[in-house]
Amino acid sequence: EIVLTQSPGTLSLSPGERATLSCRASQSVGSSSLAWYQQKPGQAPRLLIYGASSRATGIPDRFSGSGSGTDFTLTISRLEPEDFAVYYCQQYGNSLTFGGGTKVEIK
Amino acid sequence: EVQLVESGGALVQPGRSLRLSCAASGFTFEDYAMHWVRQAPGKGLEWVSGVNWNGGGTGYAASVRGRFTISRDNAKNSLYLQMDALGAEDTALYYCAKGHTSGWYCYLDYWGQGTLVTVSS
Numbered sequence: 641e642i643v644l645t646q647s648p649g650t651l652s653l654s655p656g657e658r659a660t661l662s663c664r665a666s667q668s669v670g671s672s673s674l675a676w677y678q679q680k681p682g683q684a685p686r687l688l689i690y691g692a693s694s695r696a697t698g699i700p701d702r703f704s705g706s707g708s709g710t711d712f713t714l715t716i717s718r719l720e721p722e723d724f725a726v727y728y729c730q731q732y733g734n735s736l737t738f739g740g741g742t743k744v745e746i747k
Numbered sequence: 748e749v750q751l752v753e754s755g756g757a758l759v760q761p762g763r764s765l766r767l768s769c770a771a772s773g774f775t776f777e778d779y780a781m782h783w784v785r786q787a788p789g790k791g792l793e794w795v796s797g798v799n800w801n802g803g804g805t806g807y808a809a810s811v812r813g814r815f816t817i818s819r820d821n822a823k824n825s826l827y828l829q830m831d832a833l834g835a836e837d838t839a840l841y842y843c844a845k846g847h848t849s850g851w852y853c854y855l856d857y858w859g860q861g862t863l864v865t866v867s868s
Contacts (some may be wrong), residue, residue, distance in 0.1 A: 641809065675854035677792075684842060684858040685784075685792065696856065728792050732852050735806050736782070736794040 642667055642731050644739035652747040659716040661742045663729035668709045673733035676705055676714045679741075680725045688727075689714065719744070749773040749857040751843045756862030761834055767862060769826040769843030777801070777821035780846030780853050783828050785839035786861075795841070796828065797851035806851055810836070833866045840864075 643666040653659055663674065672692035677685040687696040689705035692712055702717040716723055724746050729739040755767040769781070782797040796807045796817040805817050816829040826843055840861040846853035 673852070673854075677855075679792075684860055685855075686858075687854065687856050690847065690854045690856075726791075730792075730794075730854065732854050735852065736797060738784075738792040738794055741791040 642669065642734050642737050644729055644731055644737055646727075646729060646739035646742045648742060649740075650743045650745060652745050653719055654747045655719050655721055657719050659714075659719055659723070659744055661714040661716075661727055661744075663707075663712040663714070663739050665710045665712075665731060667734075669712075669731045670733035672708050673731055674705075674707070674712050675730045675732065676703075677728045677730065678723075678725050679728065685728065716744075749845065751845060751857060751859030753841060753843045753859045753862035756841065756864045758865045758867060759833055760868050761866055763833055764829070764831045765833060765864060767828040767830065767841055767843075767864070769859060771824045771826065771843075771845070774845070774857075776819075776824040778849060780849060780851040781819060781826045782844045782846060782851070782855060783817065783826075784842045784844055784855070784858075785837075785864075786842070787836075787839040790839075793839075797846065797853075798826070799851045800849035804851055830864070833864075835866050838864060838866045 674692045676689040679685040693705045752770045783795040842861045843859040844855035845857040847856045
């Protein structure tokens with residue numbers, strides 16, 4: 641099983657700042673088979689990024705993904721008020737697993 | 748518009764069984780893999796199980812393997828999760844999610860709102 645470790649656990653930032661979230665895999669994730677999701681309280685998760693760097697339909701371009709192998713990053717270039725949420729990475733190269741999540745909170 | 752509506756969640760005693768259902772609409776159900784993902788109260792997401800487009804390929808998390816069974820009925824546009832030998836650790840909100848492709852190694856592009864399973868005596 642591929643274990644995904646997300647860091648930091650919590651990120652405290654102000655609107656307008658840049659957020660950098662990390663997702664590290666215990667072994668290489670084939671074909672960059674990594675996705676990112678956003679979840680707000682009381683809501684289902686929403687797909688943001690797939691294939692490590694492709695934005696899902698309707699996702700603003702302030703969200704970007706990068707990385708390959710075992711190290712992946714989600715970057716939010718300038719935080720908007722609606723971006724404060726929990727973010728999860730998920731690999732689908734070998735079965736499916738989720739990371740533990742990073743909470744982006746208002747500083 | 749893609750819609751996924753889960754049902755079947757309930758309060759159930761330890762050791763008992765429960766069957767969850769997910770009714771899908773707004774897309775060609777038989778073309779896509781489907782999954783169950785759960786979230787314990789205040790915790791993160793945990794993938795539970797997935798099934799490919801025709802039900803011929805399935806996968807399970809180690810925590811549920813041998814106790815849960817995923818299935819689908821393409822004629823009814825429905826996904827199911829049979830949960831046996833339930834324990835307190837299975838208490839969670841269970842989401843139904845659509846895969847982006849026919850095989851079950853995939854990302855999840857649409858999610859339902861979840862159905863709550865509580866295991867307690």
